[in-house]
Amino acid sequence: MTAPATLHLEAVEIALGGRALFAPLSLSVAPGETATVMGPSGSGKSTLLAYLCGTLAPAFSVAGRARLGERALDGLAPERRRVGILFQDDLLFPHLSVGENLAFGLPPGLDREERTRRVGEALADAQLDGFEDRDPATLSGGQRARAACLRTLLAEPQALLLDEPFSKLDAALKDRFRRFVFEHASARRLPTLLVTHDPSDAQAAGGAVVTLQKGSEAQGPAR
Known part of the structure; x- marks a missing residue:
């Protein structure tokens, strides 16, 4: 098992058409901690996550670098970065069962018995025992969210982006799901980076907070 690593952003600056979206950003997120990036729409929050997971569109240019421990992320294909991401939408595959969706996240090379065991344990962990053959469309919003989170975690990422x-x-479901995500990320010692508009998300995360001002300097990190 790979030792937990710190996520480092070193003077990262992303530009589009020659205009920087935010000032050079330096931030370190230790294993098991969650840092939050806030800012208005268009300030570059989601673009920053796309850069970290390797899906940034070619139209953008990047200065600075990102590392997981001593391993540079820049230039690596997305599948080699070992960085998991959760989006607003759960993005479960509609043509696969709940169990098949979770199995999709498993690393290659596992035999059938081990894959079945890991999926079963994950479903039990999310209070979804016996849901292996269920159609994702039959799940509640909270159940879908938990299933999507577990699929990401089953891929054994070394960092988590939210x-x-x-x-x-x-409100009620948000509070429960936030706890579910943060507790699982902490238990796995994942450095976690959250982008949000909601100050209550940052408060629940409990770590450093960076505010990106659109077209101007980044402020933070603060606690």
Whole structure:
């Protein structure tokens, strides 16, 4: 098992058409901690996550670098970065069962018995025992959110990115799902980076907070 690593952003600056979206950003997120990036729409929050997971569009240019421990992320294909991401939408595959969705996240090379065991344990962990053959469309919003989170974690990422995954949930469900995500990330010693508009998300995360001002300097980190 790979030792937990710190996520480092070193003077990262992303530009589009020659205009920087935010000032050079330096931030370190230790294993098991969650840092939050806040800012208005268009300030570059989601673009920053796309850069970290390797899906940034070619139209953008990047200065600075990102590391997981001593391993540079820049230039690596997305599948080699070992960075998981959760979005606003759960993105479960509609043509696969709940169990098949979770199995999709498993690393290659596992035999059938081990894959079945890991999926079963994950479903039990999310209070979804016996849901292996269920159609994702039959799940509640909270159940779908937990299944999507577990699929990401089953891929054994070394860092976790959260692109406003709580924004579409009602208040009661949001609180429960936030706890579920943060507790699982902490238990796995994952450095976690959350982007959000909601100050209550940052408060629940409990770590450093960076505010990106659109077209001007980044402020933070603060606690």
